[in-house]
Amino acid sequence: MTRIKIASWNVNSVRARIDIVARLLKEERPDILCLQETKATNDIFPSKWFRRRGYVHQQLHGQKMHHGVAIVSRIELDEPGSHDWQDNGEARHIGVRLPCGIRLENVYVPAGGDIPDRTVNPKFGQKLDFIERMTRWSEKLREPTLVVGDFNVAPLECDVWSHKALLKVVSHTPVEVEALNRLQQSHEWVDIGRKFVPAPERCFTWWSYRSLDWTRNDRGRRLDHMWVSPQLGGQVVAHHVLEPCRSWRRPSDHVPLICEVEL
């Protein structure tokens, strides 16, 4: 039996985070690392740096300033492709096929701005439309697939520090949660996070930078996810949220997720 270990992390700039990316690779030795918010065009992405560490297979989809996703891997990556679910050219998705046949999709769903009303905040509409286009893709999907990344939605009441306080806060509003639920139902995606940490157990992946001490009030949200096709559900044998990374030096506001798939 072979196992592959896949990590997913919104790093909030791969260049600013390079020292703690090194620490993650050293401590966890994932076979594949999916990054979101790399904030680097492909020409300034630290490709050689990853190559030196054994991550010689890379699929990059970056842009200037914002967003940007990448998959770096010690195992071969085939059939790369990018969906423009935002329909405006932003670099928010990169997908590949693994040698075992599984497709791996790395996604960065837009945050959606401040006001949860598409009539006054176009970014919120873009976010809902993004999830809707993903749903159209997902309902036609037949191949065994693992979709990971920053979904920017905390779907369950226990996925936020206070359901009541966040009902009107973008990331946990009912309209977003309903959109994400439709996406999940469209392929009967297995939410690996909640398979290993059943609700209502505490499970957060993001804590705001604005808190002076993120551990003190623990006002977290579960915004990052790993979903797998139903036929692969039984093959996911481990899952971890690397919460201690939030206290590493110059951290991202998101922490890495890890899963292990048995082939």
Add this chain to the structure above:
DNA sequence: ATGGCTGGTAGAACCAGA
């Protein structure tokens, strides 16, 4: 106490994140 911070692009004060 949902922005109190952070990064990128600037080359000062913006935007964006969520």
